[in-house]
Amino acid sequence: MNNSPQIQPNWPSNPSSLPCELLEWGLIVIEGSDAASFLQNQLTNSVLGLERTLPGRVAQEYSGTHLVGYCSPKGRLLASAWLGLFPTGADAQDRFVLFISKDIAASTAKRLSMYVLRSKVKVTDLSNDLSISGLYCSEEQLLDVKPNPDGINLRLPNVLVGSQSVARLLMAVAKNNQASSDKSSEQLSVWNDLEVLSGIPRIVQATQEQFVPQMINFESVAGVDFKKGCYPGQEIVARSQYRGAIKRRLQLAHVTNARSILPGTELFHSTDPGQPAGMVVLSAQSPYDLSRTDLQIECKLEALEAGEIHLGSTDGPVLKIDSLPYRLLDI
Known part of the structure; x- marks a missing residue:
């Protein structure tokens, strides 16, 4: 039996509730003509074939956003992130975005940059330049949400709390272009609890290199593609899966x-x-x-x-x- 708390029928009370500021989240941009092939060789999940999300739209479902991991050569997770493909226009080059814990964003961007070599790829940590916020509401109320047309918008999987399914959006905009946000601790408290109750892990600095992906259910929440090619730690991750070592x-x-x-x-x-x-x-x-x-x-x-x-x-x-x-x- 799930002991999650029940949500009241009128929750959330205001369909146009302001997003709450997420100071623990950061964002990394990977762009360039070789960005897709570069990330395909670095992350636990497939990057190729991800749908492009144009400005003002929301990346959603598995076609538009993937949960990804970034492993050490020993197969331990250095980072987890939500990945989307957000070109600046219909004819623009690829621009991939990683929503990631802010306390590991700089080190992750630096490590990725070490492997760019001669690829036409640029890796940039924009965590200090963007304002990242989260919005939660019912599925019906989500229809009335109008994301910032200049922002980067990504939908996370719904969370079942009690008998109600709660929708969630991650949004990032330039700090000089951010709309009003709810800075109250109450709304942030709800967002954080929803993340925990989702059962989808997020690596932070204190848990870096502690887990092979399967130890925190990454394969069960669609964070690993076992059919894709090599990436750091891939042999260990695959061996853990097929030899029942977890x-x-x-x-x-x-x-x-x-x-x-x-x-x-x-x-x-x-x-x-x-x-x-x-x-x-x-x-x-x-x-x-x-x-x-x-x-x-x-x-x-x-x-x-x-x-x-x-x-x-x-x-x-x-x-x-x-x-x-x-x-x-x-x-």
Whole structure:
């Protein structure tokens, strides 16, 4: 049974709610005549064939946006991002965009730039030049949303909270062209909780190089294409998939009356206190119950079978495991 909080029938109350500013998000642009082939050789998901999203439009569904990972040669995720193809006009050259955690945007752009070599590709971290915001609403209310015609707009997968499906948009505009945004903590709190409840992970600085993609369900949320060509760490990722070597998975959980919980916080199992059983991937305080914190955790599958999983230490708060909103693919 999923223990996610129920959304009230009139939520959100205002169909034209302002987007909330997302200070934890950044954006990288990869452009040039060789950009598609370059990224095809770097990311876990396929880039070729992605639909072009023209100015004023919204990249959406799998044809227009992909969840991607960027791995080390050891197959560990250095970054995750939402990818879209946003040319500046119908006849313009390719311009790919990565919505990514801001704390790893600069290092990711620098690492990608190291492999450009003689390719006609330019990699630019625009995180400090753009304002990134998020908007959530019902599917019906989404029809009335008018994205900034000069912005970069990407739709994330809906999140099921209780019995209601919630739509989400990521939007980026130049800071001198940004519309009004809601800077209240309440709206940002809802956005962050929706991200956790989606079960789709986001790599931040504290969790870089901690996970092979399958350890955080990347293959189950369409973040890996096993039919594409090589990329850094590809052999290890493929071997993990086909040899059944993954004994850890991402789960949803929650804890009550705990202090601020940061990504990377270790978990400990009651029957094996000598070593960590996993770690926190993302966390967010529930906007509906301030005593509750919702979590994405990565943990050993055997730790779910019996005993208790504790947060932070062997005598830390006990986690309650919740249902994932999707089916895990067999490995």
